[in-house]
Structures are given as C-alpha cells and as structure tokens.
Amino acid sequence: MVTLRLRRLLFAGFLALGAGAAEPPAGVGAGSAFPKLSSFDLSGGAVPETAGRVVLVDFWASWCAPCKASFPAYGRLQARFGPSGFVIVAVSVDESPAAYAAFVARQKPAFATVNDRGHALVGAVQVPTMPTCFVLDRKGTVRFVHAGFRGEQTERELGSEIEALLAEGKGAP
C-alpha cells in the first residue's frame, strides 16, 4: 500500500518536472516597458534619439535569411514615416563584428543599426525567434511584437500600427 502511494507520488513528481520543462522563458512583451537602449553596450553605430518618437526595434543577424528580406521593407517604412517622428533601431546579434559590418555594408540600410555582440540586450528581451521586432509608442512602451518576418503581410501590419501610434501622439505637448 505504501509502495503504491509512493509510486503515485513519484509519478506526480515526474509530471510536475515535465510541466516545468515546457514553461517558456519570460521576456519583453506587449504592454511592458522596453529596456533603455543607452544602458547597453551596443557597438557598430550610434543609437538614434528615440525620446518622444514611435520606435521600431528589430533584432536581426547576418546569418538569418528572413532578416535580410526584412531590411528593404524597414527602409520603406523609415522613408514613409520617418518625417512624422518614427525611427528604426536595428539591433544585430552577430557575435562577429566583421560579419555585422559586411552585412551592413552590403545592405546599406537607411536606418540605424547597432551590434549587440555580447547579447546583453537580446538576453534581457528574450526574443522568441529571429527576426523579431518590437513597436514602441512615444512613451517607450511595447505595443506590438512581430516574431518572424512574413513579407508584405508584416510590412502592411507594421505600416498600420506605426500610423496608429503616430496618430496617438498628435496634439500631445
């Protein structure tokens, strides 16, 4: 009888362990404040002024094909909404500064790029996949998260989200 109880207890313990293993890690999501970019050691470029602006923070890597596909779309968004107070900060997670520099030289992005070589920022944010972009409102709160890049669909969604966030700030001091 005791053995049966112990067996049940052990079985329940195993189930609990399994449940713990399936738990996803906590990260930055919609509604939470995005970490201050200036408090991280980001190399390879300057972080643009983001205060009071709608910001898109994109996490990319030179070895990530969808990241490469996303760059022209981000360029178009920057050109379209930049004059209205929108800025893009594209954060590379490349461990090799040479790979980062080569990618930037090839793509020639029309927006700011920086390298989070030590993975301090991306580790704090805990992106679910590569690429992932966070759309922040003028107060620096994450409003939208896009995990992955799905071409025109993502570009269209980002366009309408940025437009809405820019409209929110109109009339504010």
Added chain:
Amino acid sequence: MKARRAAFFAAMGLAAVLLCGCASTPAARVKPWERGALADETMNPDRDSLASAMIEHVFFSREAATGGHGVGGSGCGCN
C-alpha cells in the same frame, strides 16, 4: 523482497535525478539569437551533392534490410 523494493526505489531515484537534468534543459537550450553556428553552411549535411550521392549509393548498396531510396536491393553491393 526487500532487496527488490530497494532496487526499485534506487532505480526510481536515479530516474528522478535524470529527469531533473531534462527539466533544466530549457536553460541550456540554444536561444534563437545563438544559432549563428547552426545556420552556417558547413552545418548543412547536403551541401556537397556529389558526396551526398556517394553516401546514398553506399547506403542502398550495403543496407541489407530493404531497398533504400526507392532502389531494389538487398546488400549484394551490385547496384
């Protein structure tokens, strides 16, 4: 009987320790931003078509169970 019970609990204890190791796996899982090495071309097992064709040929020639990769054969090495 007591020895069997002791062996059972020892086995369960060992399994619990091993499962604890499994439970801590997410902490050791490769994060999405750490997959640069995995995305490297050298990690692609099919990067050399000639080598792949040779390995495939050896496999279906030597594999005695069934005809591999859609080719009939049974290990005679004559394909």
